[in-house]
Amino acid sequence: MSEGSITGLIGPNGAGKTTLFNVISGLTRADDGQIRLGADRLDGLSAHAIARRGIGRTFQIPRPLGRMTVLENMLVYAHDQLGERLARVFTAPRRVGAEEKRLRERARAILESMELGPLAAARAETLSGGQKKLLELARALMSDPRLILLDEPGAGVNPTLMRSLVETIRALRAGGRTFLLIEHDMDLVTELCDPVVVMAQGARLTEGPFADVRRDPRVLEAYLGTSR
Secondary structure (H helix, E strand, C coil): CCCCCEEEEECCCCCCHHHHHHHHCCCCCCCCCCCEECCEECCCCCHHHHHHCCEEECCCCCCCCCCCEHHHHHHHCCCCCHHHCHHHHHHCHHHHHHHHHHHHHHHHHHHHHCCCHHHCCCEHHHCCHHHHHHHHHHHHHCCCCCEEEEECCCCCCCHHHHHHHHHHHHHHHHCCCEEEEECCCHHHHHHHCECEEEEECCEEEEEECHHHHCCCHHHHHHHHCCCC
């Protein structure tokens, strides 16, 4: 996967796509092989350590902290905050306050970029399904990741919010972010992804431009049980 790309990960149900995401993000331990992000080797690290090395993750089913506000959800995802250490609250209150102000400004700017700014004070559980998808991505950005794993970002999102999501992903890619994206909506894959990796039965089947892989007889066999 090249830096600054949007790589699609497709395959039939049960192919192992989400399991791969879990392995990359440290939720599941790999049986073999290595996982690297640039020069950093990630396999064997905890999920928190992997996140700190530059990998952000969203989930197919959004997982907001429902009783917290949208803004509070954002602030939770910022790494290594001074205020997390009780002693710093008393020994360096000005630094803690200045950092909190900076993080709030950053969080609000990210929310505005995703058209969630007006909902900053709303409880996360009141958001629509599509808005929760946008909040998932917004929270991931609070950790300033180099690589973002998106698990079916288009599922349950209405066309208006989907257009906002697509433009946000493109803008982030233009700014240097790299994406690996699981998606069943082939129109979205066609619009966003190059290259596309096809998985089947827990292994990589093929990869390349979507126009090519969709005609591959092995891909048709994996999806439809026939190469015709």
